[in-house]
Amino acid sequence: MSDSKPSDDPVAGGPEKLSLGDFLPYRLSVLSNTVSRAIAADYDRAFGLNIWQWRCMAVLGETPGLTARELAERTAMDKVAVSRAIAALETAGHLRRETDARDARASRLFLTADGLRTYQAIIPIARRHEQALLAPLTEHERAQLSDLLTRLAHAAAPGEGLW
Amino acid sequence: MSDSKPSDDPVAGGPEKLSLGDFLPYRLSVLSNTVSRAIAADYDRAFGLNIWQWRCMAVLGETPGLTARELAERTAMDKVAVSRAIAALETAGHLRRETDARDARASRLFLTADGLRTYQAIIPIARRHEQALLAPLTEHERAQLSDLLTRLAHAAAPGEGLW
DNA sequence: GGTGATTGGTTACATATGAAACTAATTCAT
DNA sequence: ATGAATTAGTTTCATATGTAACCAATCACC
Numbered sequence: 001m002s003d004s005k006p007s008d009d010p011v012a013g014g015p016e017k018l019s020l021g022d023f024l025p026y027r028l029s030v031l032s033n034t035v036s037r038a039i040a041a042d043y044d045r046a047f048g049l050n051i052w053q054w055r056c057m058a059v060l061g062e063t064p065g066l067t068a069r070e071l072a073e074r075t076a077m078d079k080v081a082v083s084r085a086i087a088a089l090e091t092a093g094h095l096r097r098e099t100d101a102r103d104a105r106a107s108r109l110f111l112t113a114d115g116l117r118t119y120q121a122i123i124p125i126a127r128r129h130e131q132a133l134l135a136p137l138t139e140h141e142r143a144q145l146s147d148l149l150t151r152l153a154h155a156a157a158p159g160e161g162l163w
Numbered sequence: 164m165s166d167s168k169p170s171d172d173p174v175a176g177g178p179e180k181l182s183l184g185d186f187l188p189y190r191l192s193v194l195s196n197t198v199s200r201a202i203a204a205d206y207d208r209a210f211g212l213n214i215w216q217w218r219c220m221a222v223l224g225e226t227p228g229l230t231a232r233e234l235a236e237r238t239a240m241d242k243v244a245v246s247r248a249i250a251a252l253e254t255a256g257h258l259r260r261e262t263d264a265r266d267a268r269a270s271r272l273f274l275t276a277d278g279l280r281t282y283q284a285i286i287p288i289a290r291r292h293e294q295a296l297l298a299p300l301t302e303h304e305r306a307q308l309s310d311l312l313t314r315l316a317h318a319a320a321p322g323e324g325l326w
Numbered sequence: 327g328g329t330g331a332t333t334g335g336t337t338a339c340a341t342a343t344g345a346a347a348c349t350a351a352t353t354c355a356t
Numbered sequence: 357a358t359g360a361a362t363t364a365g366t367t368t369c370a371t372a373t374g375t376a377a378c379c380a381a382t383c384a385c386c
Contacts, residue, residue: 020221032195058183076193105364268334
């Protein structure tokens with residue numbers, strides 16, 4: 001597709017303008033940051049956890065016994081962030097490491113009883129935030145949104161096109 | 164609406180689970196960060212600008228003569244970030260300040276000729292990124308997305324409900 | 327028209343974050 | 357087997373970011 005829309009014509013004549021408020025990356029950023037900050041403040045207030053610690057717990061709650069590397073993959077965090085998050089969770093008593101039987105470099109990670117309790121306590125809070133956010137959308141619109149986001153994520157995936 | 168979906172029932176019996184990959188705030192965060200980082204790398208490579216500097220330029224390109232405070236409002240940045248961004252842009256020669264006639268505390272901000280040139284040069288890059296991101300969506304879907312994001316942003320606005 | 331509260335903007339400080347260097351264990355090729 | 361290259365995870369260091377403290381000018385109002 002070599003395009004056609006007149007108003008986008010890159011060499012129209014007058015100098016180009018770009019309205020920040022309509023620019024998708026900007027809109028995503030503002031929305032995401034607003035949401036994340038509100039949630040982060042909540043987790044911190046209630047449990048002294050930051051977003052990354054919570055992400056690790058969320059994944060380990062679902063899938064115990066992952067290594068830090070696997071955790072990094074599934075949380076879209078880099079390994080340094082994971083290392084710090086799990087170190088903090090460990091000293092807080094929320095998780096425990098078990099050196100992997102075959103590979104002494106790696107540890108398998110598990111939530112402790114305490115961590116599991118906290119995990120269970122956070123879930124409803126997370127859900128509440130998500131519901132508040134989705135409140136104005138119908139069920140059908142939520143499905144649409146989910147689908148659109150999936151496709152955007154695919155387009156944005158590193159390795160695709162201009163990214 | 165006091166709800167009805169069975170699978171969401173908060174007190175069902177078994178321990179609750181939450182799949183991070185389906186959690187909207189997480190999905191937004193990952194998508195937004197992926198996009199922002201790719202763009203930021205590009206701006207930096209090509210013009211030595213970071214996202215905040217670019218945001219300021221984008222708004223001043225459209226609306227010259229704003230004060231730092233006004234700029235902060237329109238870029239969803241806090242005043243410290245704006246202060247730093249415009250200081251950097253000034254030393255880089257991209258913008259110039261003009262002390263406001265009536266209020267000696269404030270400065271009106273303008274892109275210099277050089278800044279304007281850079282601004283014009285960046286716009287197509289920004290557009291290209293946006294287009295790459297939106298590539299998989301039809302025109303109609305883009306409109307849907309825009310609408311959905313507007314409504315989410317409204318729901319997430321500080322001051323609304325649980326936020 | 328002078329004094330306390332506000333506001334525009336910057337600075338200082340403490341914390342968060344990411345890149346790269348590093349250690350230790352493992353694998354691969356010979 | 358043995359050494360080079362790879363991988364798991366941590367530490368270091370330099371930079372980015374947010375909060376709170378801070379000046380200076382303006383406003384409110386008596």
